[in-house]
Amino acid sequence: MFKIEHITASLGEKKILDDVSLTVHAGELHAIMGPNGSGKSTFSSVLLGHPSYTVSDTKGKKASIQLDGDELLFLATHERVKKGIFLAFQSPLSIPGVSVMHLLRSSYQEIYPPMKKSEENLGNAIFSRAWKAEDVTLLQFIDRVKSVARDLFIDESFLKRGIHDGFSGGEKKKIEMLQALILKPKYAIFDEIDTGLDVDALKVVATGIEKLRKQGTGVIVVTHYHRILSYVHPSHTHILVDGAFVEHGTGALSERIEKEGYAKYAKDSH
Amino acid sequence: MQKTVIDDSYKYGFSKPEKYFYKSAKGLSEKVIRTISGYKSEPPWMLEFRLKSYVGYLKKTLPTWGADLSGIDFDNIFYYIKPTAGKVSSWADLPAEIKDTYDKIGIPEAEKKFLAGVSAQYESEVVYKSVNEMLRRKGVVFLDMDSGLREYPDLVQQYFGTVVPPLDNTFAALNSAVWSGGSFVYVPKGVHVELPLQAYFRINAANMGQFERTLIIADEGSSVHYVEGCTAPIYSSDSLHSAVVEIIVKKGARVRYTTIQNWSKNVYNLVTKRTVVDEEGIMEWVDGNLGSKVTMKYPSIFLKGRKSRGEVLSIAYAGSGQHQDAGGKVIHLASETTSQIISKSISKGGGRTSYRGLVQVEKGAENVKSKVVCDALLLDEESRSDTYPDMRINEKDVSIEHEATVSKIGDEQMFYLESRGLTKEQAQSMIVNGFIEPIVRELPLEYAVEMNRLISLQMEGSVG
Numbered sequence: 001m002f003k004i005e006h007i008t009a010s011l012g013e014k015k016i017l018d019d020v021s022l023t024v025h026a027g028e029l030h031a032i033m034g035p036n037g038s039g040k041s042t043f044s045s046v047l048l049g050h051p052s053y054t055v056s057d058t059k060g061k062k063a064s065i066q067l068d069g070d071e072l073l074f075l076a077t078h079e080r081v082k083k084g085i086f087l088a089f090q091s092p093l094s095i096p097g098v099s100v101m102h103l104l105r106s107s108y109q110e111i112y113p114p115m116k117k118s119e120e121n122l123g124n125a126i127f128s129r130a131w132k133a134e135d136v137t138l139l140q141f142i143d144r145v146k147s148v149a150r151d152l153f154i155d156e157s158f159l160k161r162g163i164h165d166g167f168s169g170g171e172k173k174k175i176e177m178l179q180a181l182i183l184k185p186k187y188a189i190f191d192e193i194d195t196g197l198d199v200d201a202l203k204v205v206a207t208g209i210e211k212l213r214k215q216g217t218g219v220i221v222v223t224h225y226h227r228i229l230s231y232v233h234p235s236h237t238h239i240l241v242d243g244a245f246v247e248h249g250t251g252a253l254s255e256r257i258e259k260e261g262y263a264k265y266a267k268d269s270h
Numbered sequence: 271m272q273k274t275v276i277d278d279s280y281k282y283g284f285s286k287p288e289k290y291f292y293k294s295a296k297g298l299s300e301k302v303i304r305t306i307s308g309y310k311s312e313p314p315w316m317l318e319f320r321l322k323s324y325v326g327y328l329k330k331t332l333p334t335w336g337a338d339l340s341g342i343d344f345d346n347i348f349y350y351i352k353p354t355a356g357k358v359s360s361w362a363d364l365p366a367e368i369k370d371t372y373d374k375i376g377i378p379e380a381e382k383k384f385l386a387g388v389s390a391q392y393e394s395e396v397v398y399k400s401v402n403e404m405l406r407r408k409g410v411v412f413l414d415m416d417s418g419l420r421e422y423p424d425l426v427q428q429y430f431g432t433v434v435p436p437l438d439n440t441f442a443a444l445n446s447a448v449w450s451g452g453s454f455v456y457v458p459k460g461v462h463v464e465l466p467l468q469a470y471f472r473i474n475a476a477n478m479g480q481f482e483r484t485l486i487i488a489d490e491g492s493s494v495h496y497v498e499g500c501t502a503p504i505y506s507s508d509s510l511h512s513a514v515v516e517i518i519v520k521k522g523a524r525v526r527y528t529t530i531q532n533w534s535k536n537v538y539n540l541v542t543k544r545t546v547v548d549e550e551g552i553m554e555w556v557d558g559n560l561g562s563k564v565t566m567k568y569p570s571i572f573l574k575g576r577k578s579r580g581e582v583l584s585i586a587y588a589g590s591g592q593h594q595d596a597g598g599k600v601i602h603l604a605s606e607t608t609s610q611i612i613s614k615s616i617s618k619g620g621g622r623t624s625y626r627g628l629v630q631v632e633k634g635a636e637n638v639k640s641k642v643v644c645d646a647l648l649l650d651e652e653s654r655s656d657t658y659p660d661m662r663i664n665e666k667d668v669s670i671e672h673e674a675t676v677s678k679i680g681d682e683q684m685f686y687l688e689s690r691g692l693t694k695e696q697a698q699s700m701i702v703n704g705f706i707e708p709i710v711r712e713l714p715l716e717y718a719v720e721m722n723r724l725i726s727l728q729m730e731g732s733v734g
Binding site: 045048050051052076077078081082086087089092093095096097098103106107110111162179183 | 680681682683685686687688689690691692693694696700701703704705706707708
């Protein structure tokens with residue numbers, strides 16, 4: 001269970017999230033919808049511990065981000081990730097010279113370290129030549145990455161390129177999805193995964209989300225539009241306006257938003 | 271299971287007990303030079319060459335345009351040390367303590383991998399060398415410079431000091447007076463040396479100067495890749511390393527010279543490297559400078575023949591207390607010549623890197639193309655990077671490109687990698703290694719791995 005409670009978050013002096021709570025169970029699909037500037041991206045970043053935001057309790061109620069009973073709020077970003085959460089970025093920056101495969105190999109070994117600590121395993125995982133993960137050999141891992149990439153219609157040549165370096169919007173989204181599928185998180189957050197995608201790519205990404213759900217990953221899709229939700233069907237929908245949830249509902253709520261937009265909430269909040 | 275190439279203790283330097291056959295007195299004099307030459311039983315012309323260079327050296331002053339060299343105490347240096355007598359040609363014959371030192375920098379592994387012949391320099395003289403039989407059959411000469419002078423006196427006399435004249439600069443003059451060790455390579459016409467020739471360097475005596483002299487001659491249509499890497503323990507007083515490398519690339523030949531320099535942080539590394547390239551020849555310098563207190567090194571290429579090509583790939587890393595003043599020079603003397611200089615530098619913890627480069631096109635050299643790219647990465651606010659590009663273009667029909675960037679590691683890049691399970695240190699290492707990847711991928715595999723490890727080592731304790 002991924003349980004977020006009473007999160008209030010500020011960027012400098014500016015309060016962006018105000019007492020946000022949300023609970024997601026394994027295999028569920030939640031949609032968080034909201035207009036521009038409602039705090040959607042902040043919500044995603046805060047869950048991973050982005051250093052720009054300050055998280056505080058809400059009116060005496062303790063802020064908390066719990067994953068299967070473990071408190072994540074005071075952990076560093078990489079420690080949270082090792083507990084099993086994943087964030088697909090809305091517009092990830094490029095890292096020239098760091099190939100997609102190299103990053104995936106390094107991440108996988110960090111997230112799935114060996115159970116036994118032998119002498120060879122004490123070094124830095126990134127540049128050690130020995131493969132450390134125990135559930136899969138390096139060759140099997142590479143095959144797995146290639147196979148998932150094929151399913152996502154990612155050309156194999158992309159795996160050797162610097163991550164997101166010169167990639168189109170659609171390619172970036174697919175590479176984010178590839179990482180989610182390889183790293184197999186318990187809970188995955190997709191921030192505006194549908195922007196900049198054509199219909200074909202949208203379907204590919206939607207298939208990826210379905211696959212994650214089937215393997216038991218709880219998924220949070222953060223989106224402005226209903227587009228992606230025509231292909232994946234959320235069990236829960238939450239409307240975020242001005243940093244607070246204003247309505248919770250089922251999949252039907254997202255369909256209503258598509259017809260009516262956010263105008264109603266804008267009136268309420270002003 | 272493979273051992274890591276770079277042991278953690280490396281970071282703090284490691285030093286072996288010294289064992290010498292002969293050690294000269296500290297300081298330099300005509301007597302010291304005569305002793306060195308006499309000890310090596312050199313031909314009279316070489317003694318003459320040394321003495322003339324010494325006289326010239328005495329008139330030279332230290333350069334004032336580059337890094338701060340005021341810390342060098344020239345009187346406090348041993349100008350010649352001969353280690354254990356005789357030479358060994360197999361790994362098994364090496365003294366245990368030397369083997370141990372090499373183990374720490376991973377030589378046996380490299381030997382297994384490449385086996386092109388290892389010429390490892392322990393102090394002033396090459397004591398260990400194993401030359402692959404195949405090379406011998408092809409007529410390739412790969413010797414230490416002293417043996418080269420003994421066995422091929424005419425060839426050495428013909429080329430020695432022709433690319434870097436003895437009075438070219440202060441340090442070339444000093445080297446010409448007291449040189450010892452280094453490599454002599456001759457590749458006959460049309461011969462392609464498939465595996466890299468490797469030489470490892472290591473100095474192990476306090477206050478010791480290293481003045482190797484390397485001469486490489488690639489005859490017409492031949493090709494060779496020469497690789498040198500050096501590491502050194504840390505001393506309490508400053509050390510000087512001042513090598514001269516001369517390379518002659520004949521018509522249609524191709525030479526690549528790769529260096530990874532990782533001297534300890536008290537070494538002044540002042541090296542003159544130069545090459546002359548004939549028609550349709552290709553010269554490539556791959557130069558990595560990670561260690562030393564001060565480095566001043568600008569591998570140079572004189573494109574003398576039509577359609578010749580020169581390339582300099584340079585990586586510099588400067589940490590606390592280090593100044594890497596590096597770059598490259600290309601002088602276009604003939605038409606249709608092309609060149610490229612790519613420099614990547616990283617500064618951290620108050621370290622300073624400078625790119626100093628020259629592209630010169632002589633009158634009469636038409637249709638010349640040259641591209642210079644220098645990228646600097648600053649890891650913190652205290653560090654510094656400067657660019658001193660010099661362009662002297664005396665011909666109209668040329669295409670010259672110059673790009674320079676200075677960047678910092680962004681918080682969002684760091685957050686992205688941390689969100690993939692990496693610590694801040696790992697994230698920073700990864701970004702830095704990605705930054706230098708275009709040059710590292712040109713290195714032989716063992717060196718590329720070593721480079722990545724050295725960078726990771728440098729990043730330890732640097733964040734958070």
